[in-house]
Amino acid sequence: MDEAPVIDVRGLTKRFGGRTVVDAVDLSVARGRICGFLGPNGSGKTTTLRMICGLLIPDAGEGTVLGFDMRRQRSAIKARVGYMTQKFGLFSDLTIAENLEFFARVHGLDRRGERVDEALERLGLSSRSGQLAGSLSGGWKQRLALAACVLHEPEILLLDEPTAGVDPQARREFWEQIHDLAARGMTVLVSTHYMDEAERCHEIAYIAYGRMLARGTIEEVVAASHLHALQGEGRLEDGRGADRLAAEIEQRPGVAMAAPFGAAIHVCGPDAQALRDAVAPWADRIAWRETKPSLEDVFIHLMRGAEDRSVAVR
């Protein structure tokens, strides 16, 4: 597998009115991989996706997508990439079939009728093909949007928060479809806020305040964070649960974060010993055990670190 990565960009930078939204982001993704793109709201995920699919021209940085120069060969990229926007971007006043047919035409596909029928079949929407797209529920809209952007069999699929507001059942089916597509060689870059979805990805990229803060498989990202975590369970003297301690413990030195976890409490920090010392005052009533830091721990930790740095710069 020494094939060149299908997405290979370096130093991507985009500014909007003096504000740097994406700051020197490097990203490379190999063929057939599903890369989860995570980060807080406004961290530059959408802007990065738009630069990769040719909808925005970076202010700095360069790279190739499927071997095409992302600045000069944007139309070649557009023809081979499927991009699903965050907001439902199909035509509400066209029927399901008409929407699919439109995208089939735009991409100049042969056997249009057959392809549209196949897509409808796969979607399970054959019987409702005459229904207006705008009348579909959220989950169906999302499935239709996906069907529309894979109609031309793109080599890369860019999905911008595709499952926001979609029920768990539909989300699961959606991810099964994504894995099917990846198994057939499609490369997927999907932005999401859901940790369970991040865990369904082969690899993740974490971006905050426009900067890439972590990259790799989940294990790699967790290991690279050098975080340690403790889980505490038990009751305090006044009968309150351990979860009520979160605010107090978080103030202690050596604690990066403390968060209630049902009736339990989840604490993490960069140094194992310092963390043990920090929770020592409650050791008699609460049982502390070591646990694996979660992806969420890592992200919040990274985000706070980035926040501090960005404040320091000003």
Next chain:
Amino acid sequence: MIQPQSLQRILAMIFKEIRQMTRDPGTVGMMLAMPLVQLMIFGFAINNDPRGLPLTVELNDASPFARSVDAALRNTGYFKVTRVVSAPGEGEQLLARGEVQFVVTVPVDFGRDLVRGRRPQLLLTADATDPAATGNALAAVEQAVAGAMVHDLIGPLAIRQQGPSPVEVVVHRSYNPEGITSHNTVPGLLAVVLSMTMVMLTALSVTREVEQGTMENLLATPLRPVEVMVGKIVPYLIIGVVQMAVILMAAHFVFRVPFMGSIALTLFATLLFMVTSLALGFTLSTVAKSQLQAMQMSFFYMLPSILLSGFAFPYRGMPQWAQIGAEVLPTTHFVRLVRGIMLKGWTLADAAGEMGVLALMLAVLGTVAVRRYQDTVA
């Protein structure tokens, strides 16, 4: 009696609405500018009794009487004598091209016939395509000529003032001899209807894509900006062609508007105007941030197009600043074109000037639209 809680809730709505309004300064600005523009147009620009209309005297007689007719016409205030020509038929050509509104033809031997009491004829030819533009002026002519004669026929010639007027003023209303208003308005309506639908439809349709988020999807496909533009324009062109057919048929069969020029030239000019209007609509859509703004901008364009283009009120009755403003509007040029071709029988050579202006506008607007309409989202 309004309950206090209800008042509270109404106030909440009022504050919200006002805040939202101020977030959209363009819309508020246009709302405030609209009455000003209307005041300017209705208060100053529109004039149903136009004065200073261009008139050419075709002087085929060198007698002092002819000169004093000329002077008397100037003194009415209704006319501005722009040229004095002496070649027969030249005045007619100026009238056809729309350079002057009136031609006074002083016949050969006018002075001699006058002195001899032969009641010479003074021919006044008016471009009566717009009856409103000529009505009052025509009435003033007879009086002015009579006045001039009172002044001139003195001494022994005073005897000529007895009996019927010493000069017979023959008025010839060209292009619309019966002074039927619809002959003028129906062709003009073609201009107004087309600019209304073409500009507004395009301006709205593009902003709608942006507002609904479908534009991002379109731009992510291999569709190029020009392709999106052409694809959007063609269906509207079809609508425009249907509108044109309806109006032209109604003009012919219902209103019996004379059709002097060639149909092919009319179609060609109309097509040119439609494309120019579509390009304008596209340009507006690249500026407008919402469908509401696009709608307002179209209205802002429509108002002067109807009022200043010469469609509703005589162009020559307007002060110069309004005339200059009207020259910028494609509708003004198309109103002239369609009236010229239909009522005056303009040929391609006659129409070339106005069509050239439209083509120039199309080139400018098209360039602006394509440049502003990018294949990126920001």
